[in-house]
Amino acid sequence: MVLSDDALRTTIDAWERFAAGAESVRGVRPEILMSWYRCREEYAVDPELDRAPPAAEVGAHSMDHDVVYTELGGQAASAVRELGGVEGVVTVTDGDGRILGTWGSSNYVLTLAAESNLAPWSTWSEWASGTNGMGTALESHRPVLVRGPEHWCRGFQGWVCAGVAVRDAVTHDPLAVLNISSWQASLSDAVLPWLGKVAATTEAKLRQRAHLSGTQLGAALTDFRAAPATAVAAVDLAGNVVLANSEAAVLLGTPADQPAYSPTHRWTPQLSTLPRLVRRAVERARKDPSWTGSTLVFVPFLGVTIPVSVHPVFTGTQLIGVLLAFGASDDTTAIDAPEAEPAASGWPSSVPTRVVAQRDDRWVLLDPREIRFAEADHNTVWLTTDQGRLVATTRGLDRLEQQLEDKGFLRVHRRFLVNLGRVREVEQGFKGALFLATDARTRETIPVARRHATQLKQALGL
Known part of the structure; x- marks a missing residue:
C-alpha cells in the first residue's frame, strides 16, 4: 500500500505539472486523477492549502445518521487499538465531510493532526480540502486510498489516508465516512478490505430498516382513505x-x-x-x-x-x-396544458414558469429573467436576483439546472449556473481562465470551469 521511490517521484512530478495547469499527466491512478480534476476545475481548491477550513452548520439530520455515527465511532476506537506501531488517527465525518470525532494512537499524532485541522469542527469534503481520504470517499462508492502526493493540497501530503462512505439504503446519499490516516508511514494492506467490511455491515443494517419501512409504507397505503x-x-x-x-x-x-x-x-x-x-x-x-x-x-x-x-x-x-x-384535489384544479402557475399550496408545477425562493418566512415567486446567477453551497442554492440574494426552495444545483432548462441558463462551474441573458462581459484570466461579469450595478464575477469554456463560447457566439 506504500508508494515505491519511483512511484513517489512520478506522482510528485505529475502533481506539480497538473497543479501548474497541465491538461493531462501520466502515472497517476484514475480515481486520483479524476479527483484532481474536480479539485482544480470544479471546486477551485488552493493546492497550497495547509489547514482544512472550518465546518459550517447544516440542517437537522435523521435518526439513521445518529445510529451510523455511533456505529462508526465504535469501529474507530477499535481501529486505533489495532494500528500497532503506526502513528495514525481514525476519524468519523458526517455526509458533508465534517469531522465529528478523532481517535489517535498517541497524543503526538493527535497534535500533529490538529495542525492540519484533522480534527472535529473542520470540513474535509473534496470541494473544501481537495483530494483526501474522507472527501474522496464521499465521491466514491467503494473504499479509497490517497497516498502522500496524491493529496491535492501540498500541506496534507505527509499523510496516507484510507476512507469509506456509508450510504443511505434508499437515497444512496452518503451518511458518514470512516477514515484512517497515518503520518509518513504506509497503511496495512488489510485496511481497505476492513473498511469495506465495516461499510457493508453497517449498510446491511440500514437495508433491514429500509425493508421494515417499506412494509410500513405498504400498510399506510392499505389504510389510506380515498374515494x-x-x-x-x-x-x-x-x-x-x-x-x-x-x-x-x-x-x-x-x-x-x-x-x-x-x-x-x-x-x-x-x-x-x-x-x-x-x-x-x-x-x-x-x-x-x-x-x-x-x-x-x-x-x-x-x-x-x-x-x-x-x-x-x-x-x-x-x-x-x-x-x-x-386526481381531483381541493387545493388545485387539473388543467390540460403541461405548464401551469404554482398550485395554491405553494408548490411549483412539473414544468415551472417561475422559480420559488424564500425570504425569511415568505415565498418569493421569481421570473427566471430576474435571476442573474445561482450559486451552490452544498445542497443549498443561493439566487442572486433583482430582488436581492435569496435561498431557492429547490435543493441542489443539478435540480435547479433541470428546472431552468430552456430558460437561457448555462452551467459554467460545478457551483454556478448563470443566466446568459444577464452576462455583460467575459474576462480572460491567468492561463486562459474565464470570468463572467453580470449587468448588475455592483460588480459581480462568476468563474468558468475549463470544461465548460467551449460550451459557453458557443452559447455566446464567441
Whole structure:
C-alpha cells in the first residue's frame, strides 16, 4: 500500500505539472486523477492549502445518521487499538465531510493532526480540502486510498489516508465516512478490505430498516382513505414506488398491487418529475410533520397535467415516505396544458414558469429573467436576483439546472449556473481562465470551469 521511490517521484512530478495547469499527466491512478480534476476545475481548491477550513452548520439530520455515527465511532476506537506501531488517527465525518470525532494512537499524532485541522469542527469534503481520504470517499462508492502526493493540497501530503462512505439504503446519499490516516508511514494492506467490511455491515443494517419501512409504507397505503377508483401510490424518500394500486400503476408505469418492500427491488416510476416532487415534499414534511400539500404533474403519454395530493408517512417521528393520490384535489384544479402557475399550496408545477425562493418566512415567486446567477453551497442554492440574494426552495444545483432548462441558463462551474441573458462581459484570466461579469450595478464575477469554456463560447457566439 506504500508508494515505491519511483512511484513517489512520478506522482510528485505529475502533481506539480497538473497543479501548474497541465491538461493531462501520466502515472497517476484514475480515481486520483479524476479527483484532481474536480479539485482544480470544479471546486477551485488552493493546492497550497495547509489547514482544512472550518465546518459550517447544516440542517437537522435523521435518526439513521445518529445510529451510523455511533456505529462508526465504535469501529474507530477499535481501529486505533489495532494500528500497532503506526502513528495514525481514525476519524468519523458526517455526509458533508465534517469531522465529528478523532481517535489517535498517541497524543503526538493527535497534535500533529490538529495542525492540519484533522480534527472535529473542520470540513474535509473534496470541494473544501481537495483530494483526501474522507472527501474522496464521499465521491466514491467503494473504499479509497490517497497516498502522500496524491493529496491535492501540498500541506496534507505527509499523510496516507484510507476512507469509506456509508450510504443511505434508499437515497444512496452518503451518511458518514470512516477514515484512517497515518503520518509518513504506509497503511496495512488489510485496511481497505476492513473498511469495506465495516461499510457493508453497517449498510446491511440500514437495508433491514429500509425493508421494515417499506412494509410500513405498504400498510399506510392499505389504510389510506380515498374515494373509489382514486389512483394511490406509496413512494419512498428517493421517489421509488413501494406499492401502487392499479389506477396509479397506469400513471407511473409500474406493476399494480405488487409490493416492493426491499429498497433494492423498488420500482422506478416513468414520471421524470416524481423524484423532484418527493424531495420537495420530504423537505417540507421534515420541517412541519403536520404538513400535506398538492401540485400538478404532467403525464407525458397522456399529454395532460393532473393534480396530485401529497401525504407524508411517519413512523414515530421518522419520515419514511409519502402517499400520492392522483386526481381531483381541493387545493388545485387539473388543467390540460403541461405548464401551469404554482398550485395554491405553494408548490411549483412539473414544468415551472417561475422559480420559488424564500425570504425569511415568505415565498418569493421569481421570473427566471430576474435571476442573474445561482450559486451552490452544498445542497443549498443561493439566487442572486433583482430582488436581492435569496435561498431557492429547490435543493441542489443539478435540480435547479433541470428546472431552468430552456430558460437561457448555462452551467459554467460545478457551483454556478448563470443566466446568459444577464452576462455583460467575459474576462480572460491567468492561463486562459474565464470570468463572467453580470449587468448588475455592483460588480459581480462568476468563474468558468475549463470544461465548460467551449460550451459557453458557443452559447455566446464567441
